[in-house]
Amino acid sequence: MNQFTKKFLASAMLGTLLAFSAHAATLNIHNGGDPQSLDPQKLSGDWENRIAGDIFEGLVTEDAKDNPVPGQAESWTISPDGKVYTFKLRDGIKWSDGQPVTAGDFVFAFQRLVDPKNAADYAYLQFTIKNAEKINKGEITDLNQLGVKAIDEKTLEITLENPTPYFLNALMHYTAYPLPKHVVEAKGQDWVKIGNIVTNGPYKPVEWVPGSHVTTVKNDQWYGAKDLKIDGAKFFVLEDQEAALKRYRAGEFDILTDFPTDQYEWMKKNLPGQAHVAPFSGLYYYVINSTKPPFADKRVRQALSMAINREVIGPQILGTGELPAYSWVPPGTANYGEPAYVSWKDLPYKDKVEEAKKLLKEAGFGPDHPLTAELKYNTNDNHKRIAVAIASMWKPLGVNVELVNAETKVHYDQLQRGEVQIGRAGWLADYNDPDNFLNLLVTGVQMNYGRWSNPEYDKLIKDGNAETDLKKRAEIFKKAEQLALDDSAALPIYYYVSKNVVSPKIEGFVDNIQDIHRTRWLSMKE
């Protein structure tokens, strides 16, 4: 074969490869921030979850609607006392390097997660597992004491501290993903570098340019690889939402995972059907320091809560129609049903204001004796707009508000120290269960920024979590929620919405309350 023929053949092969790759369905996702790591035990953000959930798979995984479905486990049984879960792994499951995924890989991963040496941010999400918290605190040093055992290569047994009805949901979280023991042990901290990393999900990462993108391709070793419609994804780092929308309009992105709210009306007209605004398992609220006067007085807290005109915040101030929140647990949360609501929810706004004035007057405040309060929020245009609006809603009550903003780190530092009278906060559920919200108001919990405390509430939450009957558990939780709402423990303002923009060529994108959309459920039209 002469040089020319060799070159010609090489060019033809390259051309064929390029033509093939040009037709490959690659999903371009605007993913927001830079991932902290590809190691699922070092993550903390939803933008990282999008990547991690595509490249790893836990015992339980999520369907397109975010319901738990079998993942690496094909089935499981739960002991009558609700404490022991036994999982049977699928036949033939493999890591992307062809090595089998075994029950031992799960044991290794859970032990590594709770090992204090590894300082995993989110280890506490699996503290429901027997001895997990004690090991993480250093009270138990033998990792084998953790309630996760490999009965054999295909069988895994997990023992919990207490029955936990949301445990299957918690297993969908990235803290419950297995790790390739053979690679982690061989490569140490470098196991996660491109070139070393092996994964057990539908896709595997092949490129990571910090500040730019993470590229994944189909993992042919995954049990369902032949059914995947998308060959791989590029998760782009870009925090400027305006710029992201422009790149979407230019066809450079297929999905935006957030968008500037002031563009929503424009998008409805110009990109019909592409902007997805859907209920999201999250609550935007104001904490109120109930340990110090005047906010220790329930009447003051309730008056402030009643005077917030929630109906205008979503449609008019934010422009994306976030629903007004009158409960602490967002509607649609699993294992719960309809949440409890504040008793005055359906009063006309005018009456709410009148009632608020009356309550404040009883507490000794009014136009002649104004209440002054400091409202703190972290720097963000939307937080500012909402704070300004709420301050003006409180004005007729004779409440003078001083607005104080700070960057996120400082703001949350102040909240945790209790250096706040009224402060902005928000919570997005880690797992789909009312406990994840109700726990925020339990005495002594770190996120209980307002320091509201009620022993009866604490007892109800404890009792609810010990109850294995889901219906009875929901009833107990609802009593607790009602108690907190009646006492205006904090001021719920609106339920978050998820904001995605999805190209018409993408199929299979289903809005869901956790805003989780794995690439494996999507397909792309030509």
Place this chain on the structure above:
Amino acid sequence: MIKYALRRLLSTIPVLWIAVTACFFVLRLAPGGPFDGERPLPPVILKNLAIHYNLDKPLIQQYLIYVGDLLRGDLGPSFASEDFTVAQQIMIGLPYTFTIGTAAFVLAIIIGVAVGCLGALYQNKTPDYILGALILVGVVLPNFLIAPILQLIFGIHLAWFPVGGWGDGSIKYLILPIVVLALPHAGRISRITRGSMIEVMNQNFIRTAKAKGIGPRLTVMRHALKPALMPVVSYLGPAASYLLTGSLVVESIFGLPGIGRYFVNAALNRDYGMVLGTVIFYMVLIVFLNLLVDIAYAWLDPKVRNR
């Protein structure tokens, strides 16, 4: 010249040490820590993280550990990106920032000098007014305003260039960010060049050249340009530092993976190691660029060379 350069470099070591020390302590005194956020971590996790990153030790001990690592060439870990050390991140971002920055720097000089010379040659005539107005627009409009406009026109409506991203690094991806980054500097260089050129053109040796019958273009190119560029060169030092260390706004709007974004993001995240790493990197770069400017000065001005 080599001795001079070495002396200059060595003299920056104490400055660098003071800056690193000040930065280290100021960062630790700032409210909010690297692990504060919307989701507070349980005390047990915070304790584990503090041990992992030596944050549980007394401040002075943390400082000594940092300086010790630094002397061994280790810039330490990044809290916000656990898979890469600070040094690795800087090395990853550097080629992107340098490519865009160098191209913008060259473009700014070419446009700036050319427009400045034309302005001087056609002083107070129509081309001077038109170019002056255009340059003013380039200088006055901030790049966070120009960038979206160019993206809209050339990316979305005309579809000539990608709106953002690095892509495969081909020139079509780079044109818009380079232009946006270069424009304000081109404007400032042209104004400096114009003013300086007008001054030089009124000097005796230029009159002599003209009297000898040398044409205006040749006069400018052969006699006036070199002395007229002296003030431009003094501007190039800070301009190069700015362009080569990256522009936060341009990298953010165009989604480029350069190091320009690191500094601000790191400061907001209280990513102590990354802040210190970028400070050290910027300082070393600025020292080096200023040295280059001094060398260029010496080349342009024999008086400086012989001093």
